Amino acid sequence: MSITMKFLFLFVACFVLAAYADDVVIKVGNLKYDxxxxxxxxxxxxxxxxxxxxxxxxxxxxxxxxxxxxxxxLTSLKTEIKSSGTWNYTVTEAANTKMWYFCSVASxxxxxxxxxxxxxSDDDIPSTATGGSV
Ligand SMILES: [Cu+2]
Numbered sequence: 001m002s003i004t005m006k007f008l009f010l011f012v013a014c015f016v017l018a019a020y021a022d023d024v025v026i027k028v029g030n031l032k033y034d035x036x037x038x039x040x041x042x043x044x045x046x047x048x049x050x051x052x053x054x055x056x057x058x059x060x061x062x063x064x065x066x067x068x069x070x071x072x073x074l075t076s077l078k079t080e081i082k083s084s085g086t087w088n089y090t091v092t093e094a095a096n097t098k099m100w101y102f103c104s105v106a107s108x109x110x111x112x113x114x115x116x117x118x119x120x121s122d123d124d125i126p127s128t129a130t131g132g133s134v
Contacts, residue, residue, distance in 0.1 A: 022044045028048050029053035030053050033101075045090045050085055058078075065098075
């Protein structure tokens, strides 16, 4: 491979990597997660963004859709209860994985404050990113 070809290859490789991982913003507040369901890829980062709605919320993984019971598995999809700021979760799960989560504060979950994360393969979607590429 010539030097020029090597640089061209590196350039393309960098571009592909940069295009692969996306930031996906999920708004936390007003008794809901918005969007409630997201399609993401391994390597994407979920940016949970508290809306400072005057109420406290958290993000706790559950074991089924709409469940208000914390997962019995060891999980890193879990935050402190807070009222503002952001929390990032980088998707390390493989494609064809579903994850569910809810807010454990008061009766927020019972009021509909829960969400679903669909981990899909690269081919399934272009991206649901609302932020820029990393
Ligand atoms: Cu809440």
